[in-house]
Amino acid sequence: MKRSNTFFVCLLLLLTGFMASLVDVASESGQGLPQAPESAELVSRLGLTDLSLFTEARYTRHPSQADIHSAFQDHPVALEHFPTGSLLQPPMGLLR
Amino acid sequence: MITLLRKQRYFIDYTLGTMMRHKGKSLGLLSVYTMIIFMLASVMLFSHAMRSEAVALLADSPEIVVQRIQAGRSVMVPADYLQRIGKLRGVTEKRGRLWGYYYDPAVKANYTVMASEQDQLTINDIVIGEGIGRTRGLSVGDYLTLRSHEGKAFSFRVSRLLESESELISSDLLLMNPQGYRQLFGIDESLYTDLVLSVRNPREIQKIAEKLTRLLPDSRPILRSEILRTYESLFSWRQGVMLILLLGSVLAFVIFAWDKASGLSAEERKEIGILKAVGWETGEVMRMKFWEGVIISLMAFLIGYLAAYLHVFYTSAGLFEPVLKGWSVLYPSFQLTPSVDGLQLATLFFFTVLPYTLATIVPVWRTSITDPDLVMR
Incomplete structure (x- = not known):
């Protein structure tokens, strides 16, 4: 087999994979989120406001409900106590 | 066309x-290049999917949450604030939360x-999220002991576990009877943590929030749009520690790739010289x-992107988990x-x-326009 043929076969396989990923995205977005019904019911019933992703402190657990100076509770752009602080950005007002 | x-x-x-003659060098470059694209694409796919997920999940969150601010801190809201708000036009429901x-010292x-x-x-029953169940090893019928504000131990029976599908919003949730909550934390009947208001028309939310701050000057309304x-x-x-860390490796790669791509080695220059000497044109060398x-x-782009896609959506972004987990x-556990x-x-792709x-x-153009004899010397 010529080298270029091997290259084209590899390229074709990778392009098929690429297209398959786009088809996967399109089909999933048509079906909606798998966890949507249970979560939506819980969110509206309990009035939930935040994701339970960073549970270590109140201003990381509920960033949308935190004090105005949060995240970075002690003062704006303070050194953080928790690693999450490096993932959460300072309040929008400070970035303007 | 066919000839072309x-x-x-x-x-x-x-x-x-x-x-293939420089197999090691080419494969090395391809793998480093793929790795960089894999990391960049993973961050990109993960952050986009996470954002979409959060916005979709929280689409039904309360239209307005009212907090009370005292000396710059949010404090409990008196129940009579619900009466003080009265009948606001457009508000369909108002209740205290x-x-x-x-903090559970047993599992920190x-x-x-x-x-x-x-x-x-009932006052002795609780519903817990999957995360608590997993960490404490609890299932339906088990008891969880919590210490009250007075130091007394209260035992609650787990009556149900929240659905694992909703773990992204309920992993650490512990639901209990309002009376039990007040007894556990010593909160008076006349107080709530905050108030939530349902508004029928989304265009009225801003106006209602303005009315609220006039009616209750010490309140802070948080709108759904803000959440x-x-x-x-x-x-x-563009933000986050991962990208800052990545920036270093991206810059290192840029220097490496630039050096490899722009600075031709003596061997490569000689090769171009020979090609020119045997009749190749400048355009052909460049092609x-x-x-x-x-x-x-x-x-590198296709392999890196596909690997990132599988990593983020089919292995739950396992490589990012330790970074995201922080001290939580x-x-x-969730699937994006x-x-x-x-x-x-x-x-x-373009970058x-x-x-x-x-x-x-x-650099090839620069070399190939010079005299082949001079290049080969």
């Missing part, structure tokens, strides 16, 4: 042959404790080098819904594939 295509195929054959945190984790009237729990905005900016892909750039960068003991931002993908391909052509 056949000619390009010969160029690719020749280029692949050259690359009771929620807070409980914070639970989000919430009073729920709709679950119709969603928080999550839209939370995983902004050959163009194919080299395309083969490396296109393969109750980290939820595949979603790709076309613009981000195009940006990644990775094009610069490398162009960087390979310029």
Whole structure:
């Protein structure tokens, strides 16, 4: 087999994979989120406001409900106590 | 047309042959290049999917949450604030919420404790999220002992576990009877943690929030749009420690690729000289080098992107988990819904594939326009 043929076969396989990923995205977005019904019911019933992703402190657990100076509770752009602080950005007002 | 295509195929054959002669160097470059694209694409896909997920999940969050601010801190809201708000036009429902945190020293984790009237729990029953169940090894019928504000131990029976599908919002939730909540934390009947208001017409929300701050000057209304905005900016892909760490490796790669692509080695210069001497034209030499750039960068882009796609959506972004987990003991286990931002993908393509391909052509052009005899010397 010529080298270029091997290259084209590899390229074709990778392009098929690429297209398959786009088809996967399109089909999933048509079906909606798998966890949507249970979560939506819980969110509206309990009035939930935040994701339970960073549970270590109140201003990381509920960033949308935190004090105005949060995240970075002690003062704006303070050194953080928790690693999450490096993932959460300072309040929008400070970035303007 | 067919002749042109056949000619390009010969160029690719020749280029692949050259690359195979320097197998180690070519494979090394391809793997480093792929790794960089894999990391960048993973961050990009993860942050976009996370943002979409958060916005979709929180679409039904309360239209307005009213907090009370005293001396710059949020404090409990007196129940009579509900009467003081009175009948605001557009508000369909208003109620007080009771929620807070409980630090469990046994597992060093914070639970989000919430009073729920709709679950119709008895004073001794609780409903817990999957995360708590997993961390404490609890299942339905087991007992969880919590220490009250007075230091007394209260035992609660787990009556139900929240659905694992909702773990992203309920992993650390502990629901209990409102009476039980008040007894556990010593909260008076006349107090709530905050108030939530339902508004029928979304265009009226801003106006109602303005009325609220006039009626209750010490209150802070938080709108649903602000909650969603928080999550839209939370995983902004330009920010975050991962990208800062990545920046170092990206810069190292840029220097490496630039050096490899722009600075031709004596051997490569000699090769171009020979090609020119045997009759290749400048355009043909450049086309050959163009194919080299395309083969490396296109393969790296496709392999890197596909690996990132599988990593984020089919292995739950396992490599990012330790970074995201931080100090959270109750980290939820969740599967992200595949979603790709076309613009981000195009940006990644143009910022990775094009610069490398162009960087390979310029030095070749400079070498190939000089006299072959001079180049080979």
